[in-house]
Amino acid sequence: MVETWHYVLAKHAKAMCELERELGDRHGLGPSEFEVLDRIVRHDRKLRLQELCDEVHLSQSALSRVVARLEKAALVARNACDSDRRGVFVCITPEGRAKHAEALPTHHAVLTEIFADAPAPEGALRR
Amino acid sequence: MVETWHYVLAKHAKAMCELERELGDRHGLGPSEFEVLDRIVRHDRKLRLQELCDEVHLSQSALSRVVARLEKAALVARNACDSDRRGVFVCITPEGRAKHAEALPTHHAVLTEIFADAPAPEGALRR
DNA sequence: CAGCATTAAATGCATTTGCATTAGATGCGA
DNA sequence: TCGCATCTAATGCAAATGCATTTAATGCTG
Secondary structure (H helix, E strand, O other), X not given: OHHHHHHHHHHHHHHXXXXXHHHHHHHOOOHHHHHHHHHHHHHOOOEEHHHHHHHOOOOHHHHHHHHXXXXXXXXXXXXXXXXXXXXXXXXXXXXXXXXXXXXXXXXXXXXXXHXXXXXXXXXXXXX | OHHHHHHHHHHHHHHXXXXXXXXHHHHOOOHHHHHHHHHHHHHOOOEEHHHHXXXXXXXXXXXXXXXXXXXXXXXXXXXXXXXXXXXXEEEEOHHHHHHHHHHHHXXXXXXXXXXXXXXXXXXXXXX
């Protein structure tokens, strides 16, 4: 229990730190920015802000600001939702798609290095 | 690899959030404060700030401030180190010890709940 | 012994985050 | 239809964190 927590804590700290440095230096992205970009790419469609909120581990307000940053960087665009004008769609731009494609190998490399000693994907961690 | 990362991310977010709320509401402690207190108790001796730095997942500056908060709350005391006057010893006070004893069950309860579905301690996670 | 690189801890500062609140849009019930 | 509870997203604000710098103490080298 507590050992598992310590494992999570250690891996999280190390991975976050490294992702921050690598994604930041190489691509000018923070881990949160990459995460959001990645979610949109994987869905491959415009998403409501709220849908993203369920998938990313950020508060609603933090997500709102991440998207604002991404928009300022022209990596995503916000579009009004016609059917419910409270909602906002987030669409990835070609630049955003390119940036994601460029950063993905970096992301993968960092995780591969850090979880090299981790249990196989088939292992007990799959929950 | 990436699945493991997602697992870590999810558990970390959930546990941190819950710890923040439970430790905060019940004992007026943040997760970092508890972590530091816990380290000192487990060592059961005064520690150099730097020693703590290696064990806690915080930057040196963040740790310095956590200790400052704990000192203001009278849960630890800072003592000069005679042999190397750059160093600072952190000692737990009786109040600090009591607070830790009081918060420990809360900490344990939160982790138990969140990692109830986790692999057994003997499992692959032990690294 | 003098000078300088190194180390420990604290602090200035910018950034990110979460909570609470706000502003605007929906929609349900009287 | 009107009014009110609900919902979405944005924003004010305070707190925590990391990086870079600072201050003070060591200690190594010439």
